[in-house]
Amino acid sequence: MSGTENSNTETVLQVQNLSKTFPIYDNPARRLMELMLPWAASSPKQYQALDDISFSLKKGETVGIVGQNGAGKSTLLQCICNTLTPSSGDIHCKGKIAALLELGAGFNPEFTGRENIYLNGSIYGLTNEQMEERFDSICAFADIGEFIEQPVKTYSSGMFVRLAFAVIVHVDADILIIDEALAVGDALFSQKCMRFLEDFKENGSILFVSHDSSAVTRLCDRAIWLEKGKLRCEGTAKEVTEGYLEHIYAKQQDISISTFQSPPEEPMAEHVPEFEYWHDGRQDFLAGSSLRNDIKLQPFDTTSSSFGTGKAEIIDVFLRNEDGKKLSYAVGGEKAVVEIRFRALEELQSVIVGFLFKTIQGQVLFGDNSYLSLKNNPVVVKAGQVYKAQFAISLPYLVSAEYVMSAGVASGTQDEHVQHCWCHDALVMNVLSDHMVHGLIGLHMSYCHIKPV
Structure with missing residues (x-):
C-alpha cells in the first residue's frame, strides 16, 4: 500500500x-x-x-x-x-x-x-x-x-x-x-x-x-x-x-483472504413489491430545483477488493427504483431497492446478506442486513445457484461528495457468523447536489409547522 x-x-x-x-x-x-x-x-x-x-x-x-x-x-x-x-x-x-x-x-x-x-x-x-x-x-x-x-x-x-x-x-x-x-x-x-x-x-x-x-x-x-x-x-x-x-x-475465523472478479449479469426490470413510505413534504419543491439530491451510481466494480472463505461470491450490487428498473441515477429522499446478487459455491445454512454505506474515506454512515428480517425463516442456499437479496429503503439525503457501498454474504447469527465474501467499495456513488445545512445525512421531514400553542 x-x-x-x-x-x-x-x-x-x-x-x-x-x-x-x-x-x-x-x-x-x-x-x-x-x-x-x-x-x-x-x-x-x-x-x-x-x-x-x-x-x-x-x-x-x-x-x-x-x-x-x-x-x-x-x-x-x-x-x-x-x-x-x-x-x-x-x-x-x-x-x-x-x-x-x-x-x-x-x-x-x-x-x-x-x-x-x-x-x-x-x-x-x-x-x-x-x-x-x-x-x-x-x-x-x-x-x-x-x-x-x-x-x-x-x-x-x-x-x-x-x-x-x-x-x-x-x-x-x-x-x-x-x-x-x-x-x-x-x-x-x-x-x-x-x-x-x-x-x-x-x-x-x-x-x-x-x-x-x-x-x-x-x-x-x-x-x-x-x-x-x-x-x-x-x-x-x-x-x-x-x-x-x-x-x-x-x-478469528481461520479463513483465507480471497478476491473475486466474476463479471455481473445484467439484471432485467422486475416488479418491486409496495412498501410503506413516509413522503417528504419538501419533495415536490426539491424535485423542481437545483437542490434535488441527485446521486450518480457507478456500475458494480468487479475488481474491488474482497475477502472471505470463498464459499460465496458477490457478482453484482445495484439499486432499483419503485418500478423495478436498474438505476444509473437515484434521488435522495425517494424509494429505492438495494439489490445484492451472489453465487453460492457451496451449500450454506442460515445465510445473512448485508451492506454498509460509507464516505469515500471509510467512515460508516449507515447499513443493515437480512438477519432480523429472516431470523424465523433461515435461508439455505445451494451450491452453484445465483441468489439476490433485496432491501427496500427510503434513500437518505446525502451531502454532495463521493460515497461507497460495501456488501457482504455470511452465515450464522448477528453475533457469531462466518464471512464468506465481503466486498469493499462494491458500488461507488457521486452525490451531485444537495440542500443539506448540517451533518452528513438528511432525514425525511413529512411536515413542519410554526403556530401558536
Whole structure:
C-alpha cells in the first residue's frame, strides 16, 4: 500500500530504523545477578518489541497507528516521547510534543487535580503564570466539577482522561500523541475531543492510536499497521484499516483472504413489491430545483477488493427504483431497492446478506442486513445457484461528495457468523447536489409547522 505524500509540507517527525529490545529473565535472581555481577551472569533472552520501524509525520498531518495488543504501538510512542530509550535507530522531531499515553502517566496520585495541572504545565515548559491564565479554560474542558480539588487517586479512569486531555489541549503543542485515551471516555466527551482534534489538524500534527477503525478513518490522513514489532504496511487510513480488519477477521475465523472478479449479469426490470413510505413534504419543491439530491451510481466494480472463505461470491450490487428498473441515477429522499446478487459455491445454512454505506474515506454512515428480517425463516442456499437479496429503503439525503457501498454474504447469527465474501467499495456513488445545512445525512421531514400553542 502506498500512502499519500505532500512534498511541500515540512516533516515534523522522522522515525528511522527504530528498534527496541527488552531483556527477559527466567527469575528475579538472574536479573539481580546481572546487575551485581554482569561478567558472571549469562546473557538473558531478548524480546524484540520494535524491529526496524521507519515512517514520517508532516506538519498538519494525522497518522493513525493500528495493530493488535502487543504489536509495539505503545512502545513506539514511548520511544518518540523519550520515556523509553531505543535500542537502535533515530528519531528526529521539530516542535513540542504533548502526549496522552497510559492512564495516570505524568500525574502524582497524591496531588489534587489542580496541583497536577500545574505539575504537567511545568513538565511541558509553561510557567505558573501561564498555567494560571489557562486554569479556568482547562477546568471547563475537563468538566469534572469540584473533583478538581480532590487527589487524583480518587478519580475514575474517565475523569483521569478528561483532566489529562484538557491539559494537553492547553500546552501549545506542535505534535499531539494520543494512545487509546478516548476509549475510556464517555460519548459526549469523546465527541468534544474529536472536535478539538479536527480543529488542531489545521496547524498541528497528530499520532493517533485506536482500535476504532471508524475513528482512524475519520481523523487520519494516513495510517501504519504494526504487527509483532514490525511495520506491516503503510498507506491511506482507509486502505490500512480495511486491510487490518480483513486480517483480524480472517485470523478469528481461520479463513483465507480471497478476491473475486466474476463479471455481473445484467439484471432485467422486475416488479418491486409496495412498501410503506413516509413522503417528504419538501419533495415536490426539491424535485423542481437545483437542490434535488441527485446521486450518480457507478456500475458494480468487479475488481474491488474482497475477502472471505470463498464459499460465496458477490457478482453484482445495484439499486432499483419503485418500478423495478436498474438505476444509473437515484434521488435522495425517494424509494429505492438495494439489490445484492451472489453465487453460492457451496451449500450454506442460515445465510445473512448485508451492506454498509460509507464516505469515500471509510467512515460508516449507515447499513443493515437480512438477519432480523429472516431470523424465523433461515435461508439455505445451494451450491452453484445465483441468489439476490433485496432491501427496500427510503434513500437518505446525502451531502454532495463521493460515497461507497460495501456488501457482504455470511452465515450464522448477528453475533457469531462466518464471512464468506465481503466486498469493499462494491458500488461507488457521486452525490451531485444537495440542500443539506448540517451533518452528513438528511432525514425525511413529512411536515413542519410554526403556530401558536
